Amino acid sequence: MNIHTNTDHYLHRKKIIAWIVMGVGMLLLVRLFILQIADPSYKVFARSNFLRHITDYPSRGLIYDRHGELLVYNEAHYDLMVIPGQVGDIDTLAFCKLLNIDVATFESRLLQARRHSRFRASVFERQISKTAFAAFQEKLFRFPGFFVQPRTLRKYSYPVATHTFGYVGEAGPNIINNDPYYRPGDYIGISGIERAYEKELRGQKGLRIRMVDVLNRDIGPFQDGRYDTLGVAGKNLYTTLDTRLQLYGEKLMQNKRGSIVAIEPSTGEILSLVSSPSFDPGLLVGRQRTRNYRALQNDTLKPLFNRALMAQYPPGSVFKLISFLIALEEGVISPTTSHGCAGIYHTRGISIRCRPHPSPVNAITGLQHSCNTYSSIIFQNTLNQPLFNNIQDAFTQWRDYVRSFGLGQYFGSDLSYELPGIVASADYYDRIYGPGGWRSQTILSLGIGQGELGVTPMQLANMTAAIANRGHYFTPHTVKAVGDPQNSNTQYALANNIPISREHFETIVYAMQRVVNDGTASFSRIPDIDMAGKTGTVQNPHGENHSVFVAFAPAENPQIAISVIVENAGHGSVWAAPIASLMIEKYLSGEVKRHWFEQRVLDASFLTAMP
Amino acid sequence: MTQRSNIFNNIDKPVLFLYLTMVAIGWLNIFAAEYAETQKHVFDFSTSYGKQLIWICTAFILAASVLMIDVRFFTNFSQIIYGVFILLLTGVLFFGVEVNSTRAWFQFGGLAFQPSEIAKYGTALALASLMGSARLRKPGHLMRLKAFLLVLVPAVLVLLQKDVGTTLVFASFILVFFREGWLSGLALFFAGLAVALFVLALVFNELIIIGILALIGITIAIIMRKKPKIFPQLIGLFLLVAIYVYSVDFVFENVLQPHHKARIEVLVHGGADLQGAGYNLHQSKIAIGSGGLWGKGFLQGTQTQFNFIPEQTTDFIFCTIGEEWGFVGSLLIIGLFLALLMRLITLAERQKSVFGRVVGYSAVSVIFFHFAINIGMTIGLAPVIGIPLPLISYGGSSLWGTTLLLFTFLKLDAKRLEML
Numbered sequence A: 001m002n003i004h005t006n007t008d009h010y011l012h013r014k015k016i017i018a019w020i021v022m023g024v025g026m027l028l029l030v031r032l033f034i035l036q037i038a039d040p041s042y043k044v045f046a047r048s049n050f051l052r053h054i055t056d057y058p059s060r061g062l063i064y065d066r067h068g069e070l071l072v073y074n075e076a077h078y079d080l081m082v083i084p085g086q087v088g089d090i091d092t093l094a095f096c097k098l099l100n101i102d103v104a105t106f107e108s109r110l111l112q113a114r115r116h117s118r119f120r121a122s123v124f125e126r127q128i129s130k131t132a133f134a135a136f137q138e139k140l141f142r143f144p145g146f147f148v149q150p151r152t153l154r155k156y157s158y159p160v161a162t163h164t165f166g167y168v169g170e171a172g173p174n175i176i177n178n179d180p181y182y183r184p185g186d187y188i189g190i191s192g193i194e195r196a197y198e199k200e201l202r203g204q205k206g207l208r209i210r211m212v213d214v215l216n217r218d219i220g221p222f223q224d225g226r227y228d229t230l231g232v233a234g235k236n237l238y239t240t241l242d243t244r245l246q247l248y249g250e251k252l253m254q255n256k257r258g259s260i261v262a263i264e265p266s267t268g269e270i271l272s273l274v275s276s277p278s279f280d281p282g283l284l285v286g287r288q289r290t291r292n293y294r295a296l297q298n299d300t301l302k303p304l305f306n307r308a309l310m311a312q313y314p315p316g317s318v319f320k321l322i323s324f325l326i327a328l329e330e331g332v333i334s335p336t337t338s339h340g341c342a343g344i345y346h347t348r349g350i351s352i353r354c355r356p357h358p359s360p361v362n363a364i365t366g367l368q369h370s371c372n373t374y375s376s377i378i379f380q381n382t383l384n385q386p387l388f389n390n391i392q393d394a395f396t397q398w399r400d401y402v403r404s405f406g407l408g409q410y411f412g413s414d415l416s417y418e419l420p421g422i423v424a425s426a427d428y429y430d431r432i433y434g435p436g437g438w439r440s441q442t443i444l445s446l447g448i449g450q451g452e453l454g455v456t457p458m459q460l461a462n463m464t465a466a467i468a469n470r471g472h473y474f475t476p477h478t479v480k481a482v483g484d485p486q487n488s489n490t491q492y493a494l495a496n497n498i499p500i501s502r503e504h505f506e507t508i509v510y511a512m513q514r515v516v517n518d519g520t521a522s523f524s525r526i527p528d529i530d531m532a533g534k535t536g537t538v539q540n541p542h543g544e545n546h547s548v549f550v551a552f553a554p555a556e557n558p559q560i561a562i563s564v565i566v567e568n569a570g571h572g573s574v575w576a577a578p579i580a581s582l583m584i585e586k587y588l589s590g591e592v593k594r595h596w597f598e599q600r601v602l603d604a605s606f607l608t609a610m611p
Numbered sequence B: 001m002t003q004r005s006n007i008f009n010n011i012d013k014p015v016l017f018l019y020l021t022m023v024a025i026g027w028l029n030i031f032a033a034e035y036a037e038t039q040k041h042v043f044d045f046s047t048s049y050g051k052q053l054i055w056i057c058t059a060f061i062l063a064a065s066v067l068m069i070d071v072r073f074f075t076n077f078s079q080i081i082y083g084v085f086i087l088l089l090t091g092v093l094f095f096g097v098e099v100n101s102t103r104a105w106f107q108f109g110g111l112a113f114q115p116s117e118i119a120k121y122g123t124a125l126a127l128a129s130l131m132g133s134a135r136l137r138k139p140g141h142l143m144r145l146k147a148f149l150l151v152l153v154p155a156v157l158v159l160l161q162k163d164v165g166t167t168l169v170f171a172s173f174i175l176v177f178f179r180e181g182w183l184s185g186l187a188l189f190f191a192g193l194a195v196a197l198f199v200l201a202l203v204f205n206e207l208i209i210i211g212i213l214a215l216i217g218i219t220i221a222i223i224m225r226k227k228p229k230i231f232p233q234l235i236g237l238f239l240l241v242a243i244y245v246y247s248v249d250f251v252f253e254n255v256l257q258p259h260h261k262a263r264i265e266v267l268v269h270g271g272a273d274l275q276g277a278g279y280n281l282h283q284s285k286i287a288i289g290s291g292g293l294w295g296k297g298f299l300q301g302t303q304t305q306f307n308f309i310p311e312q313t314t315d316f317i318f319c320t321i322g323e324e325w326g327f328v329g330s331l332l333i334i335g336l337f338l339a340l341l342m343r344l345i346t347l348a349e350r351q352k353s354v355f356g357r358v359v360g361y362s363a364v365s366v367i368f369f370h371f372a373i374n375i376g377m378t379i380g381l382a383p384v385i386g387i388p389l390p391l392i393s394y395g396g397s398s399l400w401g402t403t404l405l406l407f408t409f410l411k412l413d414a415k416r417l418e419m420l
């Protein structure tokens, strides 16, 4: 291949290259000798160069109610931290005495921290007492490797709206692995508003790098604080909650299982959100948190469960509001269309019972007496309209109407862990009965709010708000403004419209007024307040039926729409309607005048009944 | 024909021993640098040391394959290998992922691959082929231009990836040109002078430098006044230097990226006042300086374990060595590198073909440059341009590149008697 010659003119250059290589190598070695052996200053620097990364935890945003009353705030406390790699020979006995622990506990905690990391700080003891804190501040130099980290904890003005606020807890490994912001020991909103608004509430952690000498003394900021970052305090939240109404609702729901949701129809702002039984939010703060949580978790009454957002019930008779509206819009009935009711409705082997009431009934009186026969007839007539080619199309249109009320889907609002409810699709029935193998009578129970329907109390309240608004609703939400009370949340300002004309809503509203004034809910009529409502009773195969009532008031200028569910309490008119009427009276008048009526509710207890 | 089994008997044992020792030391220190952070199992492949174990194994397979392949593959296909790497370097500009503002990586699942680290190998082969094919000892201008372009094209492509550190590595081929006589000693001297002036121009006001140079020139002129012939050359040289010194400032202000500027400024002004760049150097000097004679012991380095130093498994691996193994460790590492380089020079000189010798000197040049700059930058002798310490630093591309270059040369060396 190529030419090789013995007469390499440049052979001497090998020596030059070798000299360059050796020369540079020597240069590096001389420099290293100076750095590592001759100059002692780097060793001194390294020894005093214990840097301590101290996190500045900003105070979490405060939470106010709709009238500016402070509901959730913070309280300072101190965690004792340890960096195992810096723990020298310390007087273990004196240390243990300060903390009031035994030596075995000390050893095991140190081992645990060492397992986490020899060089990163771990929490040695959470929320040390005030006396221990004072003692440590004084004697810290005797315990190298230990330091005190200030933190804040949540405090609550009242033990109220626990499910809505949610709670704050330590970030778990799952969160830490997925979000670099969180480190072990950091707090994060676990549920409710604390979770939904975590980013706004938490603020931004700061970091201070301090130099610490061998005696555990802080000798100042590292590099004059050049690498420090300031913490940014969390933003305050201004919620839509009305504290007095919320407190009153929780009081009324004492010794009962169920929920109350009250919404301001003109904005979608949630005035109160009661899930009962509840618990004191203070239980999930502080050193006893884990123990308390376990106790709550094991409680058979399930106080941790937020029924208002997560319990899904078949709506029962209150659903007739929607099925009447659909029938009116589809022109299947007019307000005056009447049908007779013989106390039972038969169609092709299926029969549905009704309660005794005057017959015949029209759209108004049918709703007023909650007639099952009338509901079944108009449901069948809606689905059997000749304009539809098949049952699937007819049902899909009916279902679209139902979903336009916010049923069977997430609101996508600021509520943590809401459930979407159930409104089965035509595909679902096709799968069960075969394609097209079902008729309107097959799914007849939907017409009276039973069958493949599941709604949450929140959805019921929102449906009621939509009727109160005569055809639209604003996505329900709990926070009005973030950071500044003037800085209002505009993302929920857009109305969700329901494709049913206003005149039909007026018909239904009139019928709902009749329900209260001269119908199933007349027991709960409020003097001087024109309330529109509808009772419901949810079939409960496991025990006593659930009592349901939805209402809004005043009928002509609605300021509050409400849903009440009391589990195992029987007919809607007996317990749910009275509770709703008391809430409305409280909200609109400021005080309740019907004292005996109020006392009757307060005395009632349904916790002994089967769940 | 020699038997295939003989290849393993014929390869140079000292280089093989040095290679294995350095890879092992490298892995131990990557482990030490990351150990405190994770304390995970040695075979946990989510850690650097776990991943490096995979890279080491694949590098061994690569080395074995290179030794198996017929030696003519490298000589005959060197241009094609070079072409493939040029394509990869171009491709990475379009399809690569961006890491630390450098678009130099291909991403395959969890492993990232940097073609520029291996492009040096392709350049070495192509250069060897070109220089080997030169019939005359004095290559013509066209040949010189070709050789120059062979180095320049990949260098520019790497520069387009915004990887200034790796681009500068291509400058190390100047040693190969020098050894082969394609560059005069004067040129090497001027290259060295240019670097010195570059630094000086940044430290001092350019007017002062030009003034000093003018004084030196005038002094020479007075001394050499008997030979007026050299006056025009002297003036020409002076003008060139003046332009160069001025252009340094221009390049510095307008071409370099801010973080490179900062790193160079830290170096020349010695100040730790600058932001990130000064911090790195300061911490790195404390870590190495605190090592003392014997070091703090394996896994005992406080600076290392407290993570004061960024990029500690890659560019700043020498901090861990300096801190935990002390001056003795520094001596060992530098001794190993010098031994390897000296042995490679000896082997390169015993090649019977120019091709083999050029590959040998390419290995010397590239490894030397990485070694000098990487260690130099951790102790404030070189700007922090972020290139790895060969065979020691974490990173598969660098390990693969060095392995390919070394073992191709070892293969050529083992077969040197057949390469006639």
Ligand SMILES: [Zn+2]
Residues within 6 Å of the ligand: A341, A342, A343, A354, A355, A357, A370, A371, A372, A373, A374
């Ligand atoms: Zn009836």
